Amino acid sequence: MSIKFQLKASVLAVALASLPWMSAQAADEPIQPIEPVKEINLALSELGKKLYFDPRLSRSGFISCNSCHNLSMGGTDNLQTSIGDKWQQGPINSPTVLNSSMNLAQFWDGRAADLKEQAGGPIANPGEMAFTHTLAVDTLSSIPGYRREFRLVFGEDGVNIDKITSAIAEFEKTLVTPNSRFDHWLLGDQDALTATEKAGYELFKNSGCAACHNGPAVGGNSFQKMGLVQPYQTDNPAEGLSAVTGKDADRFMFKVPTLRNVELTYPYFHDGAAQTLTEAVDIMGRLQLGRKYSAEENAQIVAFLKTLTGDQPQFMLPILPPSVDETPVPRPFD
Amino acid sequence: MSIKFQLKASVLAVALASLPWMSAQAADEPIQPIEPVKEINLALSELGKKLYFDPRLSRSGFISCNSCHNLSMGGTDNLQTSIGDKWQQGPINSPTVLNSSMNLAQFWDGRAADLKEQAGGPIANPGEMAFTHTLAVDTLSSIPGYRREFRLVFGEDGVNIDKITSAIAEFEKTLVTPNSRFDHWLLGDQDALTATEKAGYELFKNSGCAACHNGPAVGGNSFQKMGLVQPYQTDNPAEGLSAVTGKDADRFMFKVPTLRNVELTYPYFHDGAAQTLTEAVDIMGRLQLGRKYSAEENAQIVAFLKTLTGDQPQFMLPILPPSVDETPVPRPFD
Numbered sequence: 001m002s003i004k005f006q007l008k009a010s011v012l013a014v015a016l017a018s019l020p021w022m023s024a025q026a027a028d029e030p031i032q033p034i035e036p037v038k039e040i041n042l043a044l045s046e047l048g049k050k051l052y053f054d055p056r057l058s059r060s061g062f063i064s065c066n067s068c069h070n071l072s073m074g075g076t077d078n079l080q081t082s083i084g085d086k087w088q089q090g091p092i093n094s095p096t097v098l099n100s101s102m103n104l105a106q107f108w109d110g111r112a113a114d115l116k117e118q119a120g121g122p123i124a125n126p127g128e129m130a131f132t133h134t135l136a137v138d139t140l141s142s143i144p145g146y147r148r149e150f151r152l153v154f155g156e157d158g159v160n161i162d163k164i165t166s167a168i169a170e171f172e173k174t175l176v177t178p179n180s181r182f183d184h185w186l187l188g189d190q191d192a193l194t195a196t197e198k199a200g201y202e203l204f205k206n207s208g209c210a211a212c213h214n215g216p217a218v219g220g221n222s223f224q225k226m227g228l229v230q231p232y233q234t235d236n237p238a239e240g241l242s243a244v245t246g247k248d249a250d251r252f253m254f255k256v257p258t259l260r261n262v263e264l265t266y267p268y269f270h271d272g273a274a275q276t277l278t279e280a281v282d283i284m285g286r287l288q289l290g291r292k293y294s295a296e297e298n299a300q301i302v303a304f305l306k307t308l309t310g311d312q313p314q315f316m317l318p319i320l321p322p323s324v325d326e327t328p329v330p331r332p333f334d
Numbered sequence: 335m336s337i338k339f340q341l342k343a344s345v346l347a348v349a350l351a352s353l354p355w356m357s358a359q360a361a362d363e364p365i366q367p368i369e370p371v372k373e374i375n376l377a378l379s380e381l382g383k384k385l386y387f388d389p390r391l392s393r394s395g396f397i398s399c400n401s402c403h404n405l406s407m408g409g410t411d412n413l414q415t416s417i418g419d420k421w422q423q424g425p426i427n428s429p430t431v432l433n434s435s436m437n438l439a440q441f442w443d444g445r446a447a448d449l450k451e452q453a454g455g456p457i458a459n460p461g462e463m464a465f466t467h468t469l470a471v472d473t474l475s476s477i478p479g480y481r482r483e484f485r486l487v488f489g490e491d492g493v494n495i496d497k498i499t500s501a502i503a504e505f506e507k508t509l510v511t512p513n514s515r516f517d518h519w520l521l522g523d524q525d526a527l528t529a530t531e532k533a534g535y536e537l538f539k540n541s542g543c544a545a546c547h548n549g550p551a552v553g554g555n556s557f558q559k560m561g562l563v564q565p566y567q568t569d570n571p572a573e574g575l576s577a578v579t580g581k582d583a584d585r586f587m588f589k590v591p592t593l594r595n596v597e598l599t600y601p602y603f604h605d606g607a608a609q610t611l612t613e614a615v616d617i618m619g620r621l622q623l624g625r626k627y628s629a630e631e632n633a634q635i636v637a638f639l640k641t642l643t644g645d646q647p648q649f650m651l652p653i654l655p656p657s658v659d660e661t662p663v664p665r666p667f668d
Contacts, residue, residue: 053406062401062417072387072654079666083396087421089667264656267663276659312653319646320406322598325610329601332413333423 030205030214033183034099034176034260034310041170043153048171050149050318051164057136058129060085061330065122065168069097071313074264075175080272085130086332092238093272096265098313099258101173102217108254108270110223111244115169120161133161139328140164145321177261177310185307193307200304203297208289218259218308226252226270229290232283236271263306277302364539364548367517368433368510368594368644375504377487382505384483384652385498391470392463394419395664399456399502403431405647408598409509414606419464420666426572427606430599432647433592435507436551442588442604444557445578449503454495467495473662474498479655511595511644519641527641534638537631542623552593552642560586560604563624566617570605597640611636 051057055064068082068090069075075096077083082090092108100106106118122128123136140146141159150159153167182201184192193201204210213219223241226232232252241250254270262268267275274280281301285293293301385391389398402416402424403409409430411417416424426442434440440452456462457470474480475493484493487501516535518526527535538544547553557575560566566586575584588604596602601609608614615635619627627635 055404055411060417061413062411067396070389072652074656077389077396078657079395079664083394083666087666266657275663278659314650314653316648317651318406319648322408323412323600325612329609330413332417332421 029186030210031182031186031218032216033186034178034180034216036178037174037176040174041153044167044170045174046171046318047149047153048167048169049315050146050320051140051168052171053318054320056139056320056323056327056330057123057131057164058085059131059135059330060332062332063129065097065119068094068122068128071097071175074098074261074312075100076265078266080267082128084128085126088127090127092236092270093267095257096261097172098175098177098265099217099220099260101176102215102258103220103255104222105255108238109240109243110255115172116165119165119168119172135328136164137161139323142327143321143323149321175313177312180260180308180310182304182307183310194303196300196303197307198304200300200302201307203293204301204304207285207291207293209284209301212256212288213259219256220258222256223250223253224256224288226254226287228288230287232287234269234271234273236273238270240270259305259308261309261312263309264312277305281305363520364544365516365520365552366550367520368512368514368550370512371508371510374508375487378501378504379508380505380652381483381487382501382503383649384480384654385474385502386505387652388654390473390654390657390661390664391457391465391498392419393465393469393664394463394666396666397463399431399453402428402456402462405431405509408432408595408646409434410599412600414601416462418462419460422461424461426570426604427601429591430595431506432509432511432599433551433554433594435510436549436592437554437589438556439589442572443574443577444589449506450499453499453502453506469662470498471495473657476661477655477657483655509647511646514594514642514644516638516641517644528637530634530637531641532638534634534636535641537627538635538638541619541625541627543618543635546590546622547593553590554592556590557584557587558590558622560588560621562622564621566621568605568607570607572604574604593639593642595643595646597643598646611639615639 052065055062055067057064063085068077070077075098077094079094081092082094084090095108100118101115104110106112106115107121112118112121120133123131124133137159140150146159147157150163151157154163181192181197185198204213212222212224215221226240238254239251241253242248244250257265257268262277266277267273268277268280269283274283278298281298282293285291285298386399389396389401391398397419402411404411409432411428413428415426416428418424429442434452435449438444440446440449441455446452446455454467457465458467471493474484480493481491484497485491488497515526515531519532538547546556546558549555560574572588573585575587576582578584591599591602596611600611601607602611602614603617608617612632615632616627619625619632
């Protein structure tokens, strides 16, 4: 483990130690409890929830945000790489939308600064929803139920991509998962974890995992090289941050994924190559930390990781306003 | 309109007139209010809801019942024909699941006797979910959360296709849409409909639509020939009931679709060829009744049809139990 990583974790721990709502115990740990959601524009979020579930934002009329970031399944599709328009194979594993508001940037390579910028990406990506922002706006603008709701929420007539992505991002800000057993423990309930889980957490900290997987989201707050000690072998052509910065030094630098709800977000890594937590922990140990965990150690870490599953967002399935005669018709087979 | 149809409607009206909960007004009409749901096995239905939303019942891990019978969109996909495994184009328009418990049989050609039998069809259809019942059972059986819930619901260990389809069917029985404005009118609220809507309903009855579209679901209770007065022109090869009975006389006999929530279930007909209600009413008038509705008459009937939109089922999006290391991995691109 490099000194840079140790420093980063220490700085974070000090910075977070001053949050007044946190127990003394949580303040001493590299992981902090998930803060409850505050300052949500509820009307905007409710509109965003509809849009998140609306396949009319795709060319086919079949794929919605929820198709690949399924809120019944940990905010992922649980596939190695996703299925896009016309069943195209996606280039990368769909990261979970849960707690994604805590990420320092969006996408594995960080090419979107925030949730709002991210939300516009898949809509217009020819391999994903394969629509255009213009057609998405035209479609929603034709639907009286949406026109009314946008007017109500924004206080003015008109639908545009900025309003659409703002609404989706606002909904996504609500998708946090507090109340995990690990958070109970952080907040002072000593009995919330078993001895094995506690041992796993100690090992997670002491062997270096927490250098990158830290903070409330247990990740999501830095870019790190995949294959630090040993190179990562993959057929996946994704190069990570260098695709954004153009710097050769950023090759294979990926955003560290959150480990919150990791029990639900299989398969793992940017290429989705690790199907199980056991496999993922083993690979991370060897490639990132130069350490081969014993079967017992691996099982302890996996037991700890499963304590990071929090309350899943609970909400009513949204009912979408119907298209009308003027609404452009999806043509999935053209 | 044939005498046979008139007789059928009369018999139905007499049979229904004796239901004690109905107002005198409703009893005199060919359409009756939707009865509230009674006698649901709630535990079974809650399990069925999870299964309805679970794409792991498909080979790809991507397609669930809700993909084509989307409960955010009137229980349909609002596509001409559906998208199946590997983006195969479906052969027929996906009918709404809403109020489908009232159908005399399931599928457009009635090849399934009831919801339970229907539920097994798409799972194993190579053009739809493309799985097998055996693999679906193996998948669910591997998931501890499902094993526990099946045991709780059925009082015994073991998952099988009979239990799976029973649960889905029980959930589907809850998907009724009472409380439409038309039902308010049937139940005695004279002001629930506008003059135009009432005129549309009178025309709907007097010109013969109600001969086939009657009962609480405003359809779903008989097979009728598509193209009765004039032949229906379509490229769609579906032949309807004859595919089930083998009788030439049953060619182009299709189950009369429900008109409940028809505003939400576009496009229309077994081939999904009519995109708008205006178009559908015009074609029905000419082909089934030998009558060309004027623009005003058409608009009146459409106005009436839109009063049939009832309360959409409201429920929490289910959270699915996660797969474990032993669960077979979906291979959408193999």
